Amino acid sequence: MRRRLGLDSGGIALALIVAILIYQVVVPLLMIVWTSLKVVRPGEPGFFDLTFSLANYARAFGSADFWSATWNTLYFALASSLVSFTLGVFLAWVVNRTNTPLARLINVITLGRIIIPGILITVSWIFLASPSIGILNAMIGIRGFFNVYSFWGMVWVHALEMTPLAYLLLAAALQSMDPRLEEASAVAGAGNWTTLIRIAVPLVLPAVGAAVLLLLVYAIENFEVPLLLGGRAHVRLYTTEIFYNTARTPTDWGLSGAYSMAILLLSIALLAGYFRLVRHNERYQTVTGKDFRPRRIDLGAWRYVTCGIALLLVFVITGLPFLVVFYASFLARYQSPSVQALETMTLDNYREILNDASYSLHSLWNSTLVGVGTATVVMLLVSTMSYFINKTRVPGRKLIDFLGFAPIAVPSVVLGTAFLWFYLLVPVPILGTLIIIGLAYVTRYMAVALRFVSTSMLQIHSELEEAAIVAGGRWLTNFRRVYLPLLRPGLMAGWFWVMVHAYRELTIALLLARSQNRTAAVVIFDLWDNGSFPQLSAFGVIIFGLLIVLVLLGQAAGKRFGVQEQI
Amino acid sequence: MKNLLRILYPSICLSVSLMIAPAVLNAAAAPSAAEKLYAELAKLNAAERSKRLEEGARKEGKLTFIHTFRGKLARDQVRLFEKRYPFVKVELTDMGSQDAAERLIAEETAKRHLTDAISLAVPDLPVILKQDLIANYPTPATARIPKKFQGFIDKENRWMPWYWSEHGISYNTSLIPPDKAPKDWMDLCNPAYKGQVSFDPPETRFMVGLYTLMGEEKFKQWLKCMGENQPIIQRGHTQRMNLMLAGDHAIQGDNFLYEGALAKKKDPKTAFAIVYTAPILAYAGSMIINANTQHPHASALFSDWTLSDESQKYTADEFRGPLIGKHPYLPEDAKIVPFGYVSDDIVERLHGYWNQYIGKKK
Numbered sequence: 001m002r003r004r005l006g007l008d009s010g011g012i013a014l015a016l017i018v019a020i021l022i023y024q025v026v027v028p029l030l031m032i033v034w035t036s037l038k039v040v041r042p043g044e045p046g047f048f049d050l051t052f053s054l055a056n057y058a059r060a061f062g063s064a065d066f067w068s069a070t071w072n073t074l075y076f077a078l079a080s081s082l083v084s085f086t087l088g089v090f091l092a093w094v095v096n097r098t099n100t101p102l103a104r105l106i107n108v109i110t111l112g113r114i115i116i117p118g119i120l121i122t123v124s125w126i127f128l129a130s131p132s133i134g135i136l137n138a139m140i141g142i143r144g145f146f147n148v149y150s151f152w153g154m155v156w157v158h159a160l161e162m163t164p165l166a167y168l169l170l171a172a173a174l175q176s177m178d179p180r181l182e183e184a185s186a187v188a189g190a191g192n193w194t195t196l197i198r199i200a201v202p203l204v205l206p207a208v209g210a211a212v213l214l215l216l217v218y219a220i221e222n223f224e225v226p227l228l229l230g231g232r233a234h235v236r237l238y239t240t241e242i243f244y245n246t247a248r249t250p251t252d253w254g255l256s257g258a259y260s261m262a263i264l265l266l267s268i269a270l271l272a273g274y275f276r277l278v279r280h281n282e283r284y285q286t287v288t289g290k291d292f293r294p295r296r297i298d299l300g301a302w303r304y305v306t307c308g309i310a311l312l313l314v315f316v317i318t319g320l321p322f323l324v325v326f327y328a329s330f331l332a333r334y335q336s337p338s339v340q341a342l343e344t345m346t347l348d349n350y351r352e353i354l355n356d357a358s359y360s361l362h363s364l365w366n367s368t369l370v371g372v373g374t375a376t377v378v379m380l381l382v383s384t385m386s387y388f389i390n391k392t393r394v395p396g397r398k399l400i401d402f403l404g405f406a407p408i409a410v411p412s413v414v415l416g417t418a419f420l421w422f423y424l425l426v427p428v429p430i431l432g433t434l435i436i437i438g439l440a441y442v443t444r445y446m447a448v449a450l451r452f453v454s455t456s457m458l459q460i461h462s463e464l465e466e467a468a469i470v471a472g473g474r475w476l477t478n479f480r481r482v483y484l485p486l487l488r489p490g491l492m493a494g495w496f497w498v499m500v501h502a503y504r505e506l507t508i509a510l511l512l513a514r515s516q517n518r519t520a521a522v523v524i525f526d527l528w529d530n531g532s533f534p535q536l537s538a539f540g541v542i543i544f545g546l547l548i549v550l551v552l553l554g555q556a557a558g559k560r561f562g563v564q565e566q567i
Numbered sequence: 568m569k570n571l572l573r574i575l576y577p578s579i580c581l582s583v584s585l586m587i588a589p590a591v592l593n594a595a596a597a598p599s600a601a602e603k604l605y606a607e608l609a610k611l612n613a614a615e616r617s618k619r620l621e622e623g624a625r626k627e628g629k630l631t632f633i634h635t636f637r638g639k640l641a642r643d644q645v646r647l648f649e650k651r652y653p654f655v656k657v658e659l660t661d662m663g664s665q666d667a668a669e670r671l672i673a674e675e676t677a678k679r680h681l682t683d684a685i686s687l688a689v690p691d692l693p694v695i696l697k698q699d700l701i702a703n704y705p706t707p708a709t710a711r712i713p714k715k716f717q718g719f720i721d722k723e724n725r726w727m728p729w730y731w732s733e734h735g736i737s738y739n740t741s742l743i744p745p746d747k748a749p750k751d752w753m754d755l756c757n758p759a760y761k762g763q764v765s766f767d768p769p770e771t772r773f774m775v776g777l778y779t780l781m782g783e784e785k786f787k788q789w790l791k792c793m794g795e796n797q798p799i800i801q802r803g804h805t806q807r808m809n810l811m812l813a814g815d816h817a818i819q820g821d822n823f824l825y826e827g828a829l830a831k832k833k834d835p836k837t838a839f840a841i842v843y844t845a846p847i848l849a850y851a852g853s854m855i856i857n858a859n860t861q862h863p864h865a866s867a868l869f870s871d872w873t874l875s876d877e878s879q880k881y882t883a884d885e886f887r888g889p890l891i892g893k894h895p896y897l898p899e900d901a902k903i904v905p906f907g908y909v910s911d912d913i914v915e916r917l918h919g920y921w922n923q924y925i926g927k928k929k
Binding site for chain 1: 662837
């Protein structure tokens with residue numbers, strides 16, 4: 001049964017959600033749509049006139065290069081999503097549903113990958129798999145065997161970047177799955193494989209849909225990999241096409257807006273596919289009023305094989321690039337590993353960063369505040385949104401879902417600029433503070449967080465809330481006491497994802513940075529731009545250490561509040 | 568759905584009104600006083616002018632400055648200024664030239680006069696000049712600039728040059744012995760260097776420099792033969808330099824030279840050499856003052872200071888190009904080709920040639 005809402009605390013919460021969505025999503029989107037239909041820049045005379053033009057769309061979509069980049073992008077998105085999804089599924093299953101040894105270690109190393117900034121990872125893969133100086137090529141003695149400067153090299157680097165996202169989404173769903181359904185399958189004579197295919201996979205279909213949806217959208221809007229590798233690989237993707245066509249001063253906001261609308265339309269199409277996939281919500285409700293504990297499948301001797309494969313995977317995903325970063329952090333300038341390079345190792349990079357504490361450490365503090373604050377606000381917001389979307393019949397719930405998801409289609413540079421313009425035009429004094437960055441991040445990360453929580457929300461049976469209502473619980477009490485505790489696996493996974501990404505996000509932070517609100521990502525960019533890869537590596541190692549502490553705290557909280565696992 | 572739209576519609580109207588209102592209200596903002604002040608100051612003798620500037624800056628006590636030097640390099644220079652003039656607190660933001668120009672335009676279009684001064688590369692100035700956002704600032708400080716760099720000075724005093732940057736050819740000496748190294752820009756087309764010469768994606772500054780050196784036809788020919796030589800196109804000057812020094816490829820076709828020179832200074836064994844026989848393309852970095860600056864005295868004081876011995880020495884010590892004094896690593900007789908900015912239609916044509924011969928090659 002789905003609830004209809006009156007003007008109680010639930011009604012107030014809904015009104016608040018709508019107001020926040022208007023402020024955080026509708027207004028920036030409106031600005032982008034408006035700008036895409038104007039031939040003058042924001043703020044110039046005529047910008048607010050009611051005369052519109054499709055000239056930007058004609059320019060954007062009238063070029064053959066644009067369509068060639070679009071096909072490249074779709075191919076790239078499908079290939080990288082397939083790889084990251086396969087790896088993510090395997091790791092999530094091994095860690096959460098089997099008795100594979102060292103599961104916790106595999107989990108921590110997989111999550112550790114998210115922590116290392118994207119620029120560092122991409123550059124590390126250049127050092128690992130460059131045809132001429134790649135460490136891997138040197139190890140096997142064949143120059144050019146591995147080539148990161150190729151379409152498949154780009155797919156590989158991006159797929160590894162995205163694997164933890166697929167892992168996190170599916171791990172949260174697998175943790176919330178009632179094992180009795182699988183036990184019933186086993187009792188009926190089905191083996192582990194049949195149970196996996198016929199019971200477990202269909203039950204986590206929303207998570208699978210969400211993962212595929214996000215992987216595709218992230219691949220389409222990925223910028224670092226095509227920027228750093230694509231030029232040399234002679235592969236132009238959608239984002240680099242946008243970048244090269246709009247990266248002039250002053251920025252061509254009309255053209256940027258038109259491109260954003262294309263990504264938005266593509267995202268709407270993908271979201272429609274997702275809605276269709278999960279249209280029978282009740283089928284995925286595995287968390288009921290009966291107590292359950294997730295069961296782990298006994299793989300017998302095969303558990304050592306899964307352990308070996310998983311360890312190898314996480315070594316490639318996290319270990320290899322981290323080792324390059326760690327090694328480089330002790331060098332004066334990057335050199336391939338050799339006796340000569342080892343002789344020149346120094347702690348100077350760490351010393352220099354720590355000596356300039358007011359700059360680098362202050363930025364780490366800013367990032368911690370923004371990361372933790374954004375993640376907390378976003379998860380509270382999306383859990384409430386997800387409730388209205390999935391557990392009520394409130395009119396326009398799909399529109400709420402769409403608005404929550406829409407920001408994923410807006411490139412960071414466009415979103416950051418929309419916020420910059422908005423707060424330049426509106427007399428709210430938050431320019432130069434962490435608040436403006438936090439507000440932009442709330443919009444930026446709402447989409448992915450919403451999928452994390454919706455995946456878990458769909459698994460919760462409505463009978464729990466019905467029981468609470470019968471017992472006289474009011475909406476807020478029921479939401480706080482019934483839904484939030486049961487959503488914890490998804491909430492924790494989403495919180496972690498948002499926190500880490502807000503911590504390392506670059507484009508928006510750069511646009512909105514002033515003297516007092518620099519984040520760690522801005523410092524990372526400064527170091528990269530100044531050419532100090534070793535110093536950047538040292539800073540990356542410091543961030544890695546700091547975020548590991550935050551992750552362990554998060555893990556401890558998850559363990560304290562999450563669903564207890566059967567040992 | 569109707570209920571939701573009922574809530575959405577007035578909220579959207581309110582938000583848009585909020586957005587529009589300040590722009591409309593500020594449409595007739597008062598003209599700036601900064602230019603009047605600078606015209607007055609220009610009439611004073613040096614000592615009196617200097618006294619007025621310091622007194623004014625002391626009262627203002629603040630300067631909001633965007634530096635296009637990045638990170639520590641920018642901070643340390645500003646610290647030097649703050650040490651010299653402790654009564655001015657500088658609010659520093661560092662970012663790329665294009666981003667800085669974009670920010671000033673955005674702020675001024677919204678009538679929010681948040682930035683006082685910017686250090687900007689001259690080739691990136693046209694967009695700001697077109698918007699008429701810069702204060703005319705005549706200053707005696709430019710009299711110190713030696714003759715060979717006086718071409719960088721703007722006759723209308725819209726910008727004040729204070730350092731210069733270079734684009735030149737350099738190579739990895741482990742991969743190419745000096746006798747086989749290129750000697751000129753055209754040499755980069757030599758098939759012996761096929762797939763070994765790296766560039767950033769199309770960069771207006773670099774192309775304008777080569778256009779100034781070669782002229783349009785020769786520039787086109789060069790791009791054509793360069794395209795046939797399969798150059799490496801990779802984003803990030805410093806990253807490319809680091810990759811070349813690590814042995815990834817042999818030659819930098821378009822890059823600043825200081826990165827390699829600095830690496831060589833730190834470790835003389837670094838396999839790096841500059842091709843001095845090929846002309847080095849040079850453009851000025853300049854100080855510009857926002858016509859609507861809220862701290863006109865502090866802006867002027869800082870601008871003048873950038874040409875002081877103290878600031879110029881700092882620039883040289885950090886391996887950037889000072890306008891006054893000895894260059895930290897380039898010899899006196901290095902062939903320098905100074906360039907500024909060109910018209911939009913030329914820039915469009917240069918980008919078109921790049922796309923035709925290099926940019927879109929698969």
